[in-house]
Amino acid sequence: QVQLVQSGAEVKKPGASVKVSCKASGYTFTTYAMHWVRQAPGQRLEWMGYLNAGNGNTRYSQKFQGRVTITRDTSASTAYMELSSLRSEDTAIYYCARGYLELDYWGQGTLVTVSS
Amino acid sequence: QTVVTQEPSLTVSPGGTVTLTCASSTGAVTSGYYPNWFQQKPGQAPRTLIYSTSNKHSWTPARFSGSLLGGKAALTLSGVQPEDEADYYCLLYYSGAWVFGGGTKLTVL
Numbered sequence: 001q002v003q004l005v006q007s008g009a010e011v012k013k014p015g016a017s018v019k020v021s022c023k024a025s026g027y028t029f030t031t032y033a034m035h036w037v038r039q040a041p042g043q044r045l046e047w048m049g050y051l052n053a054g055n056g057n058t059r060y061s062q063k064f065q066g067r068v069t070i071t072r073d074t075s076a077s078t079a080y081m082e083l084s085s086l087r088s089e090d091t092a093i094y095y096c097a098r099g100y101l102e103l104d105y106w107g108q109g110t111l112v113t114v115s116s
Numbered sequence: 117q118t119v120v121t122q123e124p125s126l127t128v129s130p131g132g133t134v135t136l137t138c139a140s141s142t143g144a145v146t147s148g149y150y151p152n153w154f155q156q157k158p159g160q161a162p163r164t165l166i167y168s169t170s171n172k173h174s175w176t177p178a179r180f181s182g183s184l185l186g187g188k189a190a191l192t193l194s195g196v197q198p199e200d201e202a203d204y205y206c207l208l209y210y211s212g213a214w215v216f217g218g219g220t221k222l223t224v225l
Contacts, residue, residue, distance in 0.1 A: 035214070037162075037216075044205070044216055044217075044218050044219050045154070045156075045162065045205050045207075045216045045219070046216060047207070047213070047214040047215060047216055050214075059212045059213060061213060061214075062213075095161060095162070097162075099167075101150045101167065101168060101209065102150070102152055102164065102167030102168060102171070103152060103154075103164055103167075103207070104164050104167070104173060105164075106161045106162055106163070106164070107161070108161055109161050
């Protein structure tokens with residue numbers, strides 16, 4: 001069965017970077033895209049960007065352009081999302097989700113807390 | 117800055133029918149926006165219900181349906197169950213980028 005398992009919670013200081021991983025299993029990793037979505041406490045879902053796991057091409061939300069980088073390791077069937085220059089407003093749960101024109105399977109989420 | 121708008125909250129009685137909508141600041145929503153709908157309960161990851169306007173996943177209950185209605189994407193719940201109380205989000209595609217709506221809090225009362 002399809003599973004997306006994300007890395008554990010992180011606590012970071014303002015100005016630092018965080019890298020969250022999403023390990024896929026149960027399907028051929030390179031045949032789907034991987035999206036990253038975040039949700040601040042009590043707030044809406046927010047699309048950050050996606051990666052074509054086949055060719056490595058990426059597309060980012062304008063809001064995060066320049067601060068977010070999505071990469072993959074095909075040998076490990078794992079996607080990564082790195083967010084830099086963290087500020088308190090980046091405190092959120094970060095999700096990976098599989099799909100191109102639909103986001104069907106989701107990871108369990110990774111809580112990133114930004115605090116001095 | 118593209119904005120996707122949903123009703124902030126709706127209330128429905130058990131067994132009733134309710135329609136949630138999803139509007140785009142750029143104009144009418146069409147099938148080319150590939151509307152997706154998600155359900156999220158407190159403390160849980162979102163669960164995908166509908167993709168590409170009206171397609172259901174294998175786990176989507178039959179009482180959920182998606183459509184286009186009056187220039188908006190719509191999610192209709194027929195025969196609402198108490199367990200349908202949740203937040204619902206739509207997601208629209210804009211030429212390579214995606215934007216979520218603000219979400220609708222559905223109360224079953």
